[in-house]
Structures are given as structure tokens and as C-alpha cells.
Amino acid sequence: MHCLDCTLQSRPQTPAVGVCHSCGAAACPEHATVVQTASGPIGMVLSTPKRRLLSCLNCAPKGHLAVA
Numbered sequence: 147m148h149c150l151d152c153t154l155q156s157r158p159q160t161p162a163v164g165v166c167h168s169c170g171a172a173a174c175p176e177h178a179t180v181v182q183t184a185s186g187p188i189g190m191v192l193s194t195p196k197r198r199l200l201s202c203l204n205c206a207p208k209g210h211l212a213v214a
């Protein structure tokens with residue numbers, strides 16, 4: 147599977163590292179970012195571990211565009 151954004155930019159051979167959880171597009175490290183789900187409701191801290199989700203840059207919420 148190859149990165150959708152790279153393919154759209156005439157770079158069809160870039161391997162993807164994962165699939166965007168929102169739109170389903172495959173994304174390479176350059177075009178993907180990891181977002182974490184919000185913390186659980188107050189009182190649920192111990193029972194709601196954070197999940198990591200891969201998002202393409204098109205779907206990433208503002209503030210998550212820079213990969214740590």
C-alpha cells in the first residue's frame with residue numbers, strides 16, 4: 147500500500163505506514179500523524195487508557211500537525 151497524498155503529488159511509490167482512522171487513506175510518515183483520544187470523563191481516568199490513532203494530515207485536528 148502506498149501513501150495517498152504522495153500518490154496525488156506524483157510520488158506513487160512511497161510506502162504507507164498506516165491508514166487514517168478518519169478517511170481511510172493510506173499515509174506515509176511524512177503525511178501521517180498520531181493523535182490521541184481525549185482523556186476519559188472525570189472519574190474514569192483509571193479505566194480509560196488513551197488510544198493512539200493514525201490520521202492523515204488532511205484529517206488531523208489543528209495543533210496536531212507537527213509530529214513530535
Ligand SMILES: [Zn+2]
Nearest residue numbers: 149152174177
Ligand atoms: Zn506521503
Ligand SMILES: [Zn+2]
Nearest residue numbers: 166169202205
Ligand atoms: Zn484522513
